[in-house]
Amino acid sequence: MIGAFATLAQSLLFYLDPEFAHRLTIKALQLLPSAAAAPPDDPRLATQAFGLSFSNPFGLAAGFDKNAEVPEAMARLGFGFVEIGTVTPRPQKGNPRPRLFRLVADEAAINRFGFNNKGHASVHRRLLRHPCESVPLCVNLGANKDAEDRTADYVRGIEVFADVASYFTINVSSPNTPGLRDLQESQALDDLLARVLAARDAAAERFGRKPVLLKIAPDLTLHELDPLIFVARTHKIDGLIVSNTTVARPTSLLDRVQAAEAGGLSGKPLFAPSTRMLAQAYLRIEQQFPLIGVGGIDSAETAFAKIEAGATLVQLYTALVYRGPGLIGQMKRGLLERIHQNSYQRLTDAIGTAAADWASGKASLTNRL
Numbered sequence: 001m002i003g004a005f006a007t008l009a010q011s012l013l014f015y016l017d018p019e020f021a022h023r024l025t026i027k028a029l030q031l032l033p034s035a036a037a038a039p040p041d042d043p044r045l046a047t048q049a050f051g052l053s054f055s056n057p058f059g060l061a062a063g064f065d066k067n068a069e070v071p072e073a074m075a076r077l078g079f080g081f082v083e084i085g086t087v088t089p090r091p092q093k094g095n096p097r098p099r100l101f102r103l104v105a106d107e108a109a110i111n112r113f114g115f116n117n118k119g120h121a122s123v124h125r126r127l128l129r130h131p132c133e134s135v136p137l138c139v140n141l142g143a144n145k146d147a148e149d150r151t152a153d154y155v156r157g158i159e160v161f162a163d164v165a166s167y168f169t170i171n172v173s174s175p176n177t178p179g180l181r182d183l184q185e186s187q188a189l190d191d192l193l194a195r196v197l198a199a200r201d202a203a204a205e206r207f208g209r210k211p212v213l214l215k216i217a218p219d220l221t222l223h224e225l226d227p228l229i230f231v232a233r234t235h236k237i238d239g240l241i242v243s244n245t246t247v248a249r250p251t252s253l254l255d256r257v258q259a260a261e262a263g264g265l266s267g268k269p270l271f272a273p274s275t276r277m278l279a280q281a282y283l284r285i286e287q288q289f290p291l292i293g294v295g296g297i298d299s300a301e302t303a304f305a306k307i308e309a310g311a312t313l314v315q316l317y318t319a320l321v322y323r324g325p326g327l328i329g330q331m332k333r334g335l336l337e338r339i340h341q342n343s344y345q346r347l348t349d350a351i352g353t354a355a356a357d358w359a360s361g362k363a364s365l366t367n368r369l
C-alpha cells in the first residue's frame, strides 16, 4: 500500500519544479509513520568499517537531507547509514534559483546549489532534539562561501557535531563553491587534515574518537590522485568517499539543453567515471582504510560493481528521484542473489575483486551481465 502510494507520488513529483518537489518529499518523509519500517537486514549484507557496524551497505548520499530533517525516516526506508549536510558554520542561501535540473532521458541531474543550509547551530539543535539512533549518522562538513579561513570552518564543524555524529565527511569536492576543490591539492590538504584531525583527537576525550572521511571529485587526474592519496595515508584518515558530482559533460548525454547548465552532474552518466576513480583509489590505498563508492548507483548490478571495484559501503541520491524508495529493498534482494551466485559467504567477500579491471577500463556493466 505504502509502496503503491510512493510510486504514484513519485510520478506526480515529476510535474513539479525539481527543488520544490524535493521540499515536498522531505515534508512527506517527516510524516512517514514509524510503523512503516523496512524488514531487518540479512546478516550477509552486514559490514564493519572504521570501527562502526552497518547492517547493510546502502547509505543516503549527502545533499538529500542537508539540514538533518529526515535521517530516521531514511533509516526506516532501509538505508544502513545516512549522511546529512553539507553543513557550513553560518547559514547560507546558496546560488540563485533555478539551481537543480533533471536530465530525464539520461536519468541524471545537474545541481549548483552552492551549500544552501541552515548552518551548524540550527542543524545541531535539530539532531539533539531528534537524534538518529537506528543507523550510523554522518555529518558532511563544508566551508562558507565567504570564509576567510576555510580550514577553520571544517575544524569548527568537528567541534560542534562531535557529540552527535557517528563519523564525519570532509567535503572538499563540491564544484559549486568557487575554489573549494583546490583543497584537494596536496599542500592545502596536508594542512586541512592536520588541523581537522587534531580537532577530532581533542574532541575524542569527551565524545569518543569519531572517524573522519574525505570526499573527492571524480574529475581528478591520476597525477592529482597520487599525491592526494599519499597525504590521506600519511594522516591516517579513516576512509575516502569516491565521488562527488562531475563538472564533465559526457558526449553521450541525450538532454543537451539541460546538459548546458552549470553545476555538478550526478546519476547514471556518473557511474563509469566514478567507478573507475574508485578502483584507481582502491589499488593505491592497499587496504589501509575503506572506501565508500558513490555515483550512478541505480540497481543491484551497479551497487555490486562498485563493491567489486573496491567499495566497502555505497551511497546514492539521484536514482532515488527516478526509481523511488522501493529501490533500496530491490537492491538488497539483488545483492543477496549475487552473493549466492558467486558462492560467497557474505557481501564483503566481493570487495575489490574486480578493482584491476575497473581501473584499467576493461570492466564495464554490459560485459559483466
Ligand SMILES: Cc1cc2nc3c(=O)[nH]c(=O)nc-3n(C[C@H](O)[C@H](O)[C@H](O)COP(=O)(O)O)c2cc1C
Residues within 6 Å of the ligand: 061, 062, 063, 064, 066, 085, 086, 100, 109, 111, 113, 115, 140, 171, 174, 215, 243, 244, 245, 266, 267, 268, 270, 294, 295, 296, 297, 315, 316, 317, 318, 319
Ligand atoms: C541535488 C544534489 C545535491 C547535492 N549536495 C551535496 C552536498 O551538499 N554535499 C556533498 O558532499 N554532496 C552533494 N551531492 C553529491 C552526492 O552526495 C553524490 O556524491 C552524487 O550525487 C553522486 O551520487 P548519485 O549519482 O547517486 O546521485 C549532491 C547531489 C545532488 C544530486
